[in-house]
Amino acid sequence: QSALTQPASVSGSPGQSITISCTGTSSDVGGNNYVSWHQQHPGKAPKLMIYDVSKRPSGVSYRFSGSKSGNTASLTISGLQAEDEADYYCSSYTSGNTWVFGGGTKLTVL
């Protein structure tokens, strides 16, 4: 049950696009389409932004999109806005009926 691998930090200017990667194994990310992404602002609970690799819950901006290739999933945020500055976590359901999270990526909007 090793954590998924994410970059510790990414940054971008308002209006730009950024991509956060999330690398796992064939037992989690590469083995199903149950990859999710969560946004967390300081002191707040996580918020679901993407589920099933690329689907957006109702109310989440179209600027957030997800994809997957092999054992690596990605979250792309286009048209960066100041309010996007937060920590982002990927997660995956696993073949053992457990869950695993990534270590988290701090997004800074310059």
Place this chain on the structure above:
Amino acid sequence: EVQLVESGGGLVQPGGSLRLSCAASGFTFNHYWMSWVRQSPGKGLEWVANIKQDGSESYYVESVKGRFTISRDNPQKSLDLQMNSLRAEDTAVYYCARSGGGYCSSTGCYTFYYYMDVWGKGTTVTVSS
């Protein structure tokens, strides 16, 4: 309104016990897997345990196996986490999360989706002498 509210956190000495609870409202509780997720100070999210719709299956992260027990009371719409033999590294904010939906029938429980779409605000557990 769909809501999860955790309670039971506090300060406990190493080796001690604590029982967390999560009260659910606004949805059909027995249709969903439920999970506990924790976050140590300044660290990332860590999944701790989950339990199936009817309580027939539960799973744990390796570091808590044999010490923590997840349970649920469907008529009361509540989820619990009994934590024994607590260690300093268990210090964290503990979140309750809805983590998979489906339904149960006389033939068993069926899950159609797996994602954590509803979260509580968390309860803080501090293990220190």
